[in-house]
Amino acid sequence: MAKHKTPMLDQLESGPWPSFVSDVKQEAETRAKNEKGIEYQVPADCPDDLLGVLELSYNDGETHWKHGGIVGVFGYGGGVIGRYCDQPEQFPGVAHFHTIRVAQPAGKFYTTKFLRDLCDIWELRGSGLTNMHGATGDIVLLGTQTPQLEEIFFELTHNMNNDLGGSGSNLRTPAACMGMSRCEYACYDSQELCYNLTQEYQDELHRPAFPYKFKFKFDACPNGCVAAIARSDLSFLGTWRDNIRVDQEAVAAYVGGEIAPNAGAHAGRDWGKFDIVKEVVNLCPSGAITFEGGKLAIDNKECVRCMHCINTMPRALRIGEDTGCSILCGAKAPILDGPQMGSLLVPFVEVNKDDDFQAIKDVVEGVWDWWMEEGKNRERIGETMKRLGFAALANAAGVPIDARMVQEPRHNPYIFWKADEVEGGWERDIEDFRKRHQR
Numbered sequence: 001m002a003k004h005k006t007p008m009l010d011q012l013e014s015g016p017w018p019s020f021v022s023d024v025k026q027e028a029e030t031r032a033k034n035e036k037g038i039e040y041q042v043p044a045d046c047p048d049d050l051l052g053v054l055e056l057s058y059n060d061g062e063t064h065w066k067h068g069g070i071v072g073v074f075g076y077g078g079g080v081i082g083r084y085c086d087q088p089e090q091f092p093g094v095a096h097f098h099t100i101r102v103a104q105p106a107g108k109f110y111t112t113k114f115l116r117d118l119c120d121i122w123e124l125r126g127s128g129l130t131n132m133h134g135a136t137g138d139i140v141l142l143g144t145q146t147p148q149l150e151e152i153f154f155e156l157t158h159n160m161n162n163d164l165g166g167s168g169s170n171l172r173t174p175a176a177c178m179g180m181s182r183c184e185y186a187c188y189d190s191q192e193l194c195y196n197l198t199q200e201y202q203d204e205l206h207r208p209a210f211p212y213k214f215k216f217k218f219d220a221c222p223n224g225c226v227a228a229i230a231r232s233d234l235s236f237l238g239t240w241r242d243n244i245r246v247d248q249e250a251v252a253a254y255v256g257g258e259i260a261p262n263a264g265a266h267a268g269r270d271w272g273k274f275d276i277v278k279e280v281v282n283l284c285p286s287g288a289i290t291f292e293g294g295k296l297a298i299d300n301k302e303c304v305r306c307m308h309c310i311n312t313m314p315r316a317l318r319i320g321e322d323t324g325c326s327i328l329c330g331a332k333a334p335i336l337d338g339p340q341m342g343s344l345l346v347p348f349v350e351v352n353k354d355d356d357f358q359a360i361k362d363v364v365e366g367v368w369d370w371w372m373e374e375g376k377n378r379e380r381i382g383e384t385m386k387r388l389g390f391a392a393l394a395n396a397a398g399v400p401i402d403a404r405m406v407q408e409p410r411h412n413p414y415i416f417w418k419a420d421e422v423e424g425g426w427e428r429d430i431e432d433f434r435k436r437h438q439r
């Protein structure tokens with residue numbers, strides 16, 4: 001028997017997509033029955049009250065969460081998003097409804113044992129509701145009370161060997177594409193680099209020391225399955241710098257119709273017979289491909305590694321063997337001064353496990369040293385880059401200025417020179433000038 005009437009939410013139980021309303025109702029019922037005899041540490045009817053307050057918000061067209069909330073665990077400055085309902089008498093089950101961010105494994109591969117153990121903790125000490133996963137990557141445990149925070153943290157660390165994720169003005173939880181685990185396009189081990197940097201910078205993640213938030217994301221190729229270019233302050237994008245490997249027999253099999261283009265991704269509609277000239281050669285953004293006499297050839301020095309030909313003929317074309325990654329900097333959402341995607345900072349850097357990814361860590365730390373001193377309060381690095389200039393960022397990262405850092409050169413002539421680049425410097429005497437030019 002549901003605690004609150006939810007006529008509007010009930011409408012969201014129809015239709016083919018999995019209904020979050022049906023799922024929350026199911027959890028509410030499970031807790032009401034309590035067949036396992038659990039001593040619930042937060043109100044058993046917490047999910048009912050969540051549906052109740054959500055129904056009220058649907059009616060009012062307004063949120064019913066109070067502003068902000070500062071809670072956490074000792075030793076850390078982030079990881080928990082505190083939240084309180086603004087109608088606590090009506091919905092006591094969600095008077096406190098804090099969210100705990102839990103660090104997820106890179107690529108989000110799980111065993112059922114791990115997930116069951118996590119659910120056991122959360123069933124006892126939380127609402128039983130989650131988000132799998134937050135946009136940044138974390139496992140999100142959705143709704144508990146302040147006294148449970150240390151309890152949950154103790155059990156997570158002591159019983160599950162798992163830490164919290166990040167929140168606040170710090171390094172947030174890094175995330176990666178599945179990379180080498182199950183993708184033949186992977187140019188480096190994105191999961192390993194993600195894991196390594198997450199461990200290396202635990203201090204920066206748990207104790208805010210930055211002007212604002214900072215995110216890492218790792219895509220093992222330019223397809224961008226974790227959308228690093230749009231969603232992380234430093235984006236690590238796999239690429240190669242030698243030649244695309246071409247298997248001419250497989251090319252012939254595509255042309256002969258034996259292999260479906262794009263691995264069958266467009267099979268839902270009749271696009272006609274595969275036409276390699278129309279679908280690959282003519283779509284190459286660099287015009288770097290030719291198909292003559294049944295042979296496909298690529299002018300690799302003109303190739304921009306866009307992935308189009310490889311995506312279209314994955315069994316005939318493969319990434320090169322001299323692989324590494326590009327680093328882009330500055331992506332952010334619109335607030336304050338407009339949205340940004342990452343700008344190319346390091347065109348190519350090796351991803352070397354043997355020296356613990358030192359070349360990459362040098363860039364990260366150079367950029368942080370600069371931004372931590374120069375960044376204004378709540379200024380994302382993308383904004384610092386706009387305010388102080390891209391050259392200052394490149395200098396901080398220790399990378400030489402390179403034509404690949406710009407899409408086009410500036411057209412305005414407001415060009416700054418350093419005094420030592422200009423013969424005679426800036427110190428001039430007007431009297432010398434007057435000797436040659438009368439007033």
Ligand code: HEM
Nearest residue numbers: 081134135136137138230231232331332333334335336380
């Ligand atoms: C009350 C809760 C939250 C508040 C007030 C909040 C606030 C913000 C703010 C102010 C931004 C910055 C926009 C900008 O940089 O211009 C942001 C971005 C973002 N937040 Fe949250 N956030 C909340 C919860 C979450 C949660 C739970 C997640 C996921 C675990 C999350 C993931 C993100 C992501 C992915 C971005 C975009 C980052 C970017 O593109 O720069 N947020 N949020």
Ligand code: HEM
Nearest residue numbers: 411412413414415416417422428430433434436437438439
């Ligand atoms: C060596 C020669 C010149 C120098 C050093 C010079 C320098 C300047 C400077 C510093 C400004 C102000 C720019 C700003 O801060 O917005 C300016 C504006 C202007 N100059 Fe010159 N100028 C020169 C020759 C000329 C000539 C020959 C003309 C006209 C035939 C001219 C027309 C203008 C106009 C119309 C503006 C105002 C533009 C605006 O505010 O939109 N200038 N100039």
Ligand code: SF4
Nearest residue numbers: 177183186220221225
């Ligand atoms: S980003 Fe590239 S390497 Fe990573 S999963 Fe996607 S296609 Fe594969």
Ligand code: SF4
Nearest residue numbers: 284303304306307309
């Ligand atoms: S990867 Fe892109 S730019 Fe390079 S040859 Fe293929 S289609 Fe052309």
